[in-house]
Amino acid sequence: MSEQKKAEKIVGVKGMNDILPADAPLWELFENTVHSVLKSYGFQQIRTPIVEPTALFARGLGAVTDIVEKEMYSFTDSMNGDQLTLRPENTAGVVRAALEHNLTYDGPKRLWYVGPMFRHERPQRGRYRQFHQVGAEAVGFTGPDVDAELIMMCQRLWDDLGLSDIRLELNSIGNAEERNKHRVDLIAYFEQHKELLDTDAQRRLHANPLRILDTKNPTMQEMVNAAPKLLDYLGEESRAHFEGVQKILNHNNIPFTINPRLVRGMDYYNRTVFEWVTDQLGSQGTVCGGGRYDPLIEMFGGKPTPACGFAMGVERILELMKASGEQYAPNQCDVYVVHQGEAAQLQSFVLAERLRTAGLDVVLHCASANGGGSFKAQMKRADGSGAAFAVIIGEDEVTANTAVVKHLRAEEGAEQNQVSVEFDAVVDYVVDQIVGHGHDHDHDHDHVHYHP
Known part of the structure; x- marks a missing residue:
């Protein structure tokens, strides 16, 4: 059986641009x-x-x-x-x-x-x-x-x-009456200098002579500058x-x-x-x-x-x-949830929804076509997401009914940049860390609305 012909790639219409996530x-x-x-x-x-x-x-x-x-x-x-x-x-x-x-x-x-x-x-x-x-x-x-x-x-x-x-x-x-008086004199003026008018100007001469004043043609500038001014009418x-x-x-x-x-x-x-x-x-x-x-x-x-x-x-x-040189940060989340194993995945969905209910932006790691499911690969993605915290759930955490909260942006050498927290206390802990330490976030955490 012959190999199927590869489909031709379709690209966007010229001059109609995609606005990508980075923008x-x-x-x-x-x-x-x-x-x-x-x-x-x-x-x-x-x-x-x-x-x-x-x-x-x-x-x-x-x-x-x-x-x-x-x-x-x-x-x-x-x-x-x-x-x-x-x-x-x-x-x-x-x-x-x-x-x-x-x-x-x-x-x-x-x-x-x-x-x-x-x-x-x-x-x-x-x-x-x-x-x-x-x-x-x-x-x-x-x-x-x-x-x-x-x-x-x-x-x-x-x-x-x-x-x-x-x-x-x-x-x-x-108004129209004033423009009409000006128009008559403007046409008469341009007709006196017809040899200087480009193709666009000649086309507009009787139909829309005002637009000739807006020309960008450098050879017409001096002549246009001396034309009758509408302000005088x-x-x-x-x-x-x-x-x-x-x-x-x-x-x-x-x-x-x-x-x-x-x-x-x-x-x-x-x-x-x-x-x-x-x-x-x-x-x-x-x-x-x-x-x-x-x-x-x-x-x-x-x-x-x-x-x-x-x-x-x-x-x-x-x-x-x-x-202007100002830096515009890419979209960032507050928390990236890392998990390993089926039971941990189910717990991660519960916790991610609770964190979102509290007003936080959360990315939950999902399987992808290019792999990346190991703890190491997931933590790399968590760091690249811009999140302030990673919440980690593995088999040990499921058994102990806890989760590990890792401060991804903690200063080097800082103490307690990774702590184990009771599962039902994770939301309060993370919200307290974000509000208490002034992490940048779009939502107003004075109005946290988490309900356990």
């Missing part, structure tokens, strides 16, 4: 910090589907944007013919949900989300086809105060994550709103730079726009972008409702966290 502590630290910071400002979490009607993004983002034109993962539902899209961003989805479920009927809402987004673009550092964003949307607020609050909330998050090399850029893009209300944001930020010592070239490709933005940028990530220097989008809910068929928000790229922020 999990960093993700958890970031997500827990985000949850804590946003909750402290009164924001509530909202979770929306990753698949939405294609029309939601075509209407919200604008048909003439890079996202809608060439980056969306869109498909026809084979069951009913619906046109669907994997979300490329989540502001449109959150607003759709707020409108569909009438979330603002009893007043404005502060909402936040976290999750994967999808864009079909060339993968590079900090830019992936499946990427993750955290975003906040303040729906129903009119004044510059909530714009400033969102910015200050970002600053608090950077501080809590220990990130210092992130700076704030600020601009106002006014702001009316009294837009100017007062922008000054109100700056006043609050200045009063709270939040440094910023006004960048007149900071614009938005999405049709729904107005007035305040802002970005948090860094020089540490090469060309992908924006880690968070946001602004006001008062027209969006009305564009989706709702009553005129003001709103403001931001979205930040999680992978980019994690890159900065790694670059």
Whole structure:
């Protein structure tokens, strides 16, 4: 009989990355910090589907944007013919949900989300086809105060994550009427310098000329810098709103730079726009972008409702966290349970469950494909697990109704780094050691809830 052909190995989709266990502590630290910071400002979490009607993004983002034109993962539902899209961003989805479920009927809402987004673009550092964003949307607020609050909330998050090399850029893009006046003059200006426009700029010239201001093409920089500035076209209300944001930020010592070239490709933005940028990530220097989008809910068929928000790229922020030099410990357990023999194994399950009931993280040694069942091999794994203690049960311990507790992190030469403890007293002993000696642990052992 001929040998079966070896199955071909399947690998992941390019630009859609696995998050492996070694990376999990960093993700958890970031997500827990985000949850804590946003909750402290009164924001509530909202979770929306990753698949939405294609029309939601075509209407919200604008048909003439890079996202809608060439980056969306869109498909026809084979069951009913619906046109669907994997979300490329989540502001449109959150607003759709707020409108569909009438979330603002009893007043404005502060909402936040976290999750994967999808864009079909060339993968590079900090830019992936499946990427993750955290975003906040303040729906129903009119004044510059909530714009400033969102910015200050970002600053608090950077501080809590220990990130210092992130700076704030600020601009106002006014309202539609002001942008239209500016647009006419901007097109006229660019047409006078048409020979300097690259292919992208020529394509955008009449469809979305504001985006030309955002070009990274070095040969266009000098010409673009001299283009008409939207700030000069702001009316009294837009100017007062922008000054109100700056006043609050200045009063709270939040440094910023006004960048007149900071614009938005999405049709729904107005007035305040802002970005948090860094020089540490090469060309992908924006880690968070946001602004006001008062027209969006009305564009989706709702009553005129003001709103403001931001979205930040999680992978980019994690890159900065790694670059900051802080050490992020791998996932650790408190106790590793070692056993030998069938009776000892049964006792180990009982003890492991009691330790978990007390609020401890416990790994119970289980049989594996590559062996490692000897006491020596198990103790090696216990040491590698990061556990503070190994609890050991063998035939002698079963007979004596005891367990051996070994301090895996005891200082060299320390006395009593291994003790024999009555089986029913093991949990109290281990908890007392962890609480009394300040071993690092995620749970709050002031609230140990062990019941024998």
